[in-house]
Amino acid sequence: MNTSLYSDKSSQVLSPASVVSAGTTSNAGRLRRLREQLLGYLFLSPSLVVFILFLFYPMVRSVYLSFQLTDPRGRVAAYVGWDNYSRMIESSAFWNSIWITVKFTLLTVPAGLVLGLLCASLVHSTGRGSKIFRFIFSIPLALSVGTASILWMILYHPSLGMLNYLLGEFGIGPIEWLTDPGSALGSVSLMTIWMNSGFPFVLLLAAIQGLDNDVMDSSRIDGASMWRTFFSIKLPLLSPTLFFLAVVSIMSAFQSFGQINILTRGGPADSTNVLVYSIYREAFINYQFGTGSALAIVLFILMLLLTAVQFLALGKKVHYQ
Amino acid sequence: MKALSHPRNPLRLFSHYGLLILLTLLVLGPLLYLLTQIFMTPDEASQYPPKLLPSGLYTGELKNAIETVPIFGFIFNSFVLATAIMVLQVLTAALAAYAFVYIRFSGSRFWFALFISTMMIPWEVTIIPNYLTVKSWGWLDSFQGLIVPFAASAFGVFLLRQFFMQLPRELFEAARIDGCGHFRHFVSVVLPLSGPAAASLAVYVFLNGWNQYLWPLLTTSSDAMRTVQIGIAMLQFEELTSWNLVLSGVALVLVPSFVLLGLGLKPLVRGITAGAVKG
DSSP states (O other), X not given: OHHHHHHHHHXXXXXXHHHHHHSOHHHHHHHHHXXXXXXXXXXHHHHHHHHIIIXXXXXXXXXXXXXXXXXXXSXXXXXXTTHHHXXXXXXXXXXXXXXXXXXXXXXXXXXXXXXXXXXXXXHHTOOTTHXXXXXXXXXXXXXXXXXXXXXXXXXXXXXXOHHHHHXXXXXXXXXXXXXXXXXXXXXXXXXXXXXXXHHHHHHHHHHHHHSOHXXXXXXXXXXXXXXXXXXXXXXXXXXXXXXXXXXXXXXXXXXXXHHHHHHTTTXXXXXXXXXXXXXXXXXXXXXXXXXHHHHHHHHHHHHHHHHHHHHXXXXXXXXXX | OHHHHSOOSHHHHHHXXXXXXXXXXXXXXXXXHHHHHTTSOHHHHTOSSOOSSOSSOOOHHHHHHHHHSOHHHHHHHHHHHHHHHHHHHHHHHHHHHHHHHHOOOTTHHHHHHHHHHGGGSOGGGXXXXXXXXXXXXXXXXXXXXXXXXXXXXXXXXHHHHHHHHHSOHHHHHHHHHTTOOHHHHIIIIIHHHTHHHHHHHXXXXXXXXXXXXXXXXXXXXXXXXXXXXXXXXHHTTOTTOOHHHHHHHHHHHHHHHHHHHHHHHHHHHHHHHHHHHHO
């Protein structure tokens, strides 16, 4: 639709190729450069149109909306200045959802990295059957938030679920996985670690396989133990990948929504009300697009800070070959 | 070389495989549960203590799931959505990446920096205005509303740009000398050569489209437009459905993803690692 508008222009730009050859030599050079210029923008235009309509414009509009009061249909009703922000900062629900988001990140990211590193190291040093294990640990890549959440919702069922049955066999439980405010966030985190475990594994395995085998072997020959080789050579060499993974996982933890919407809807007692869920609730359940946008801007600033940390830390603590 | 890096001592070998099998059980456990449940009769599935294995390969619940829920409709919608986003993103990304690598135009560095900076904008931050935009265009509950906002991605541009830069420059010069314009060069030289990178991007984009949750949740409302992820999540609210009916639905939805993973694991891994190492 939008692109067709642009390709109309393209035919105008491209067809007068004869004009170029008709001009004098200096003119021809200038025309060729102009043509090159226009072609550059023509090739960029499809992406650019999408970015402008669905990223840049909405980004600006989010900032604008965060200073407004809106009616339930999303139309601006009144300018309220910083009111949306000041009310947000004063509300305990806001700080609660920030805290829940941070806790959720701490519960999922380190565990996910350790699990990925463990699986990747084991698979790499496996001789027979390593291909099978590689495929098995990659399987979670195919999982989606919808299917994984439904599956775990059934596993987590307090009286009839498989998890409580198995734990019961060991004399533990029954655990109120999703209905107890004390355990709900942990349960959602456990399922999230499982669902997301494919990505760190795949990335770390590729990184380990890319390490220089000679360095590993010579350290082994020098008599360094497996653990020493791992901690003093492998880990530093893997640090760029681990660091990248940490940043990406933190960002994705900050953006989690689906599993919370399906498993707990932010409850019980707001114990799983992460930031993105509170944006969703504010804007699309309470129809408060103004305050919802203010929350979205907070999310944006947090992401920006995380990216800044990434750039600052890069080249300092992380080892590059 | 390899012989040095894996354990040969029997005790170590035992603990090595023991740990691997334990981890396998953790990763596969929920999926094995799913696999056993879907072949149970409703009576078997509702027993307590729960049965671990079905008594036979009962496929009644799978059929039941297909009959009671428009599951193939959901799958069709998601397939159309994911395929369209995949084709559009690969195409727009290839065009933009081509411009950044082969066309000399002023401002190209600025635009590249701007493109890359969009990766910092979380999609959730733009979701309220995007919802309002799509609503005002009358695109709610339509394929264009689901597809067009995702027709381009900075990640795709970045990935393909990296790949194009590695293509031998001589090919480009030879084509220019032959009087080949940018369009012909793009279509007949660069696109055919970009197969591996485009495949990586395509698998990645398709899976992301197939797994989309928040946007379809907001913009679709009729059963006819529901995607798999939303459709499957709706099953849980149907009061009368039995567990293994829901799980049968989940299994059916997972089949295409697994097929794609089986076929596309290699390009997918290559895409992920290329994005990560350079990113």
